[in-house]
Amino acid sequence: DVKVTQSSRYLVKRTGEKVFLECVQDMDHENMFWYRQDPGLGLRLIYFSYDVKMKEKGDIPEGYSVSREKKERFSLILESASTNQTSMYLCASSLGGLTNTGELFFGEGSRLTVL
């Protein structure tokens, strides 16, 4: 069964803390994505990666960084968490190339609360 696994379903952190959200996929997908989801705002892309060590900014990269040292793992880092980063974070992966649909496979999500 193909799978995208996010390290934590629920996290509570304090303002200023460094936060790591980990995502692992077992489908050998080239592309990996980090989204945040807030009520009324839909899914907003933070960063994505189309290859190991490659990354591109999404729509809302400010306050975040990412790391992709291995193909299967894509980490989202909040260097200094702030209350406005309280949100649901969704990781996804997809096959690369134009000959496939580009369907995204999602993890279960990580709900982060910053106090």
Added chain:
Amino acid sequence: AQKITQTQPGMFVQEKEAVTLDCTYDTSDPSYGLFWYKQPSSGEMIFLIYQGSYDQQNATEGRYSLNFQKARKSANLVISASQLGDSAMYFCAMRGLINAGNNRKLIWGLGTSLAVNP
């Protein structure tokens, strides 16, 4: 610019009836793909159905079908014989298949919340 519009923030349907969720899109890509995802209250996004812009027939997957009208730039999701478990958020999304800047990521609508009444 690419854009997805879902005009129905919320919908109600009676169990066993059919329901149509609207999605319109805008893109400059001559070739593109359209997706529908379901998100139950548990939070996980579930892929439902895909339509390629050059597919001759409308896509179907079980009780889900996509009413694709290319000239109108619409890709409405039809759910037949609604079940209580269909209550969820539904998102329409699009991916360009030509422009290298567009083809790796999906553009998302804001979603429609569907409630199925017993």
